[in-house]
Amino acid sequence: MPLTPLDIHNKEFGRRLRGYDEDEVNEFLDQVIKDYESVIRENKDLSNQIFNMQEKLDHFSNIEETLSKTIIVAQEAADEVKHNAKKEAQLILKEAEKNADRIVNDSIVKSRKIALEVDELKKQAAIYRARFRTLVEAQLDLLNQDGWEALEKRNEMLAEREREAKEVYTERV
Template identity: 30%
Template sequence: MDANPERMTGEFRVDLTPLDIRYQEFRQSLRGYAVAEVREYLGRVSDRLTLILEENERLRAQVRDLETQLAGAREGEAELKRAVVAAERIAREIKAQAEREAEIIKRETEAERQAALQEAVDQIKRMKAEIDQARNERDLFLSQFRALLEGYLTSLERYKR
């Protein structure tokens, strides 16, 4: 039997198991090896192969776990990228909405300023009109009062004569 593992579909295939090695039988020949030494050596090889196979299986399990973690991390990364894209889109929408609202507030403030300015202009016009009316009434009063006083003076002068 060939004790070299072959590469098959991404995994090593072991043609010999530890039990195959441990219980391997050899024909005896005239100038053969010492059976006890061969048995002891095969036992050590079997034990070592057992450890190697267990380590290999543990490493395969670790690789599977790491591949699962990697897949999860990639999935998490993809989710994070989608979240970042969504956050950027939401930020752009919020910024655009804020700019629209700022423009509306600016227009409303401008309209309120114009209205307040127009009201102030109208109030100034009313006050000027009231002042003009008060001056006219004063002038009328003074002219009437003067006419009255002149009439009294004329009467007094007539009476004096």
């Protein structure tokens, strides 16, 4: 067990003949006591400082660990957000491609329908022109001929031209 300043203070030395000067020894012991007390106080102060520093170090270590975990969680969250954003972008792109295909297909169907309608109108126009031509020619023939015979011929000719127009129409269809 280490000496305390009280142990040093209470220490009694035996006396002998031709021994040391008692006052000098006492003065020296007083000086040793003061120095020893000073060293003990300094040691306590340093121990307290070490304890405080250790507490601060533990506190900062906890903060560092918490920050590290927070950074890891934030990185994982950022990665997940990035991954989700890529998925969403792919879905949007696929949806846009589907819409574009639908629009193109609708346009193709409409253009085919219009082309069929145009063909039908051309056929109808050709039939109308043929009928009109037949009518005009019949009227001209009627003007050039007199009598009922001409009317009969005209009717026959109209019927023949109408058959021809129908044949032209059915050939084109």
